Amino acid sequence: MVRFSSSCGDSYSICRRFLLPILLSLHISCQLASCGSIVRFLPGFEGPLPFLLETGYVGVGETEDVQAFYYFIESESNPRVDPLMLWLTGGPGCSVLSGLMFEIGPLAFKIEEYNGSVPNLVLRSHSWTKVSSIIFVDMPVLTGFSYARTNSSAQRSDLLLIHQAHQFLRKWLIHHPKFLSNEVYIGGDSSSGITIPAIVQEISQGNEKGLKPWINVQGYLLGNPSTSIREPNYQISFAHGMGLISDELYESLQRNCKGEYIDIDPTNILCSRDIKSFNETMSGINSQHILEPDCHEFYFISKRRSLVQKYPWKILSSYHKLPPLWCRIYVYFLCEFWANDDNVRKALHIRKGSIGKWQRCSYDIPFEAYITSSFEFHVNLSRKGYRSLIYSGDHDMTVPFLSTQAWIRSLNYSIVDDWRQWYTNGQVAGYTRTYSNRMTFATVKGGGHTAPEYKPEECLEMYSRWLSNKAL
Structure with a gap:
């Protein structure tokens, strides 16, 4: 990591003599490494993008064998002074396209039946890029378009994610020095509630140790964040308060389980019985939004080869099929079709051969969790x-x-x-x-x-x- 002195001293000529060659070499190395490329057009979107989108890779890890892919969208207001946010999607292992396309970015998929062509994109009027610049980064490794150059660098854990996100941001700022003075925030949701506070702490400690460039970090924001492994305990009282379970079942759960609904003593027959009743009562409820229809059954289909051959555009993998258009998760499937299109990958400057099939969430890849509470x-x-x-x-x-x-x-x-x-x-x-x-x-x-x-x-x-x- 490049380290600049905290002061150029009294002589401007000395500062210029030593600092300019370093900055020039960084600029050249960034060009050679394809650190970032401006994206002006995207398949599915009509006309040029009305905002600045840059995509690229930043090498992290001791030998930079982890290539972290990012989407950077400059503030649509005043990027010179507006805050800069680094955004991580949860999972762990869900691509930041989820955050960009479904939550806080300036683009969204047009909700229309898929016909085999590239899904259409529309502008989102309530993008958080209206007031800040945002770096959406695919982390941990093997998430979205991020990849590993060696088998040993493909390991995934919360500790590695923390260190690599910290390293990513310092390197990104080196190659984007005009944002060095902007206020910086780290944001994310869901399982990112475990790692983001730790990332902010590591950035803060790095600043205190004199790591360069100094990061003007001001704070963090978390949406529906996981904080510890005890959170499912509160699902019982939430379900009761929302009128999803009866008073009698709630009182029995409290009496027999004594507030512990996760690590149940297998000899506690009464508690196990109540938990079973609770799970049966919750079947058919969408836990991510209890008022939304439960469409998760559409993630599983028959593996019959004839169906795949007859309706190839209806099938994402041997485990997925398109849900009805009225299901919110329909756009998740459109996103997979879009991200796996060759023209889309070319427009995003994805390195050929770096990954195979793009997945919205890589739940099937192991992730070691060492932090039990943030x-x-x-x-x-x-x-x-x-x-x-x-x-x-x-x-x-x-x-x-x-x-x-x-x-x-x-x-x-x-x-x-x-x-x-x-x-x-x-x-x-x-x-x-x-x-x-x-x-x-x-x-x-x-x-x-x-x-x-x-x-x-x-x-x-x-x-x-x-x-x-x-x-x-």
């Missing part, structure tokens, strides 16, 4: 004064807002702006509370596990106000 990282970052926005779609049962409220409460910081409504267009968009450790918690009314996917206008308003240090 709570201590929140504590450390709070002590250092970093800002944070924690938001929850209030209809998510996968990571219920109750579990998020519980760990925030246990931080034991005093409240500076107590529980109240926040509004968008004169309507209640959710509820919020702010703490003395500069942490803001917000619910998004009607939101699911990835809140911006369900409530894009409200979430953009929330994000914009928070970035501007305004009350929600």
Whole structure:
């Protein structure tokens, strides 16, 4: 990693003499390594893109054998001064195209029946790039278009992800020096709630150690974040509060399981019976948004070869088939068709032969989880004064807002702006509370596990106000 001195000293000529050759060599090496390429047109989108999109790879790891692929979209407002955010999608192992196309980016798939051609793209009016520049990066390795050049570098774990994301950002900033003074935030959702606080802590420690370039990190934001392995415990009380299970079952669960619904004692027959009843009652409920239809059955189909041969455009793999158009997950399938199109890969400057079939989520690849809770990282970052926005779609049962409220409460910081409504267009968009450790918690009314996917206008308003240090 290149390290610049913190000061050029008194002599401008000496600074110019030694610093310019370093910057020139970095510029040349970036060109040779194809660090980034501007994308002006994308298959499925009519005309030139009305925003700046750059794609490329950054080598991370000791020998740079991990090639992390990114999409960089410059702020559509004032990129010179607007904040810069690094965004990681959860999973772990889900491509950032999910965040870009379904949640916070400026593009979306047109919802129309797939006919075998490249799916069409439309502009999203509530993109977070209206107020900030965003780097969407595929991490961990073997996620999306990121790849490994050796078998040994293909290992995946939360610790590796933390180190590689930190290294990625410093290297990216070296090749994009005009953003060195911009405020930086790290964001993500779902399982990224485990790793992002640790990434921010490592960046902060790197700054303190004098690593260059210095990163102007100001804080982080997390949506419906996993924080510990205990979160499923709160699904019971969430389901009861939402009227999904009876009072009698809820009281029996509390009595027989004593608040522990994960590591159940196999000798506790009564608790096991109640958990079975709970699971049966929850069958057919979409845990990511309890009001949405459950379309997950469409992920599994017959492996009959005749069906694949007769309807090749209807089949994504031996485990997938297209759901009805009214299912929200229909666009997930459109995304797979789009990302696996040769013309799309050429437009995105994907290196030929680097990956095979693109998958939205690589759940089938092992991922070692060593961190069981990110709570201590929140504590450390709070002590250092970093800002944070924690938001929850209030209809998510996968990571219920109750579990998020519980760990925030246990931080034991005093409240500076107590529980109240926040509004968008004169309507209640959710509820919020702010703490003395500069942490803001917000619910998004009607939101699911990835809140911006369900409530894009409200979430953009929330994000914009928070970035501007305004009350929600």
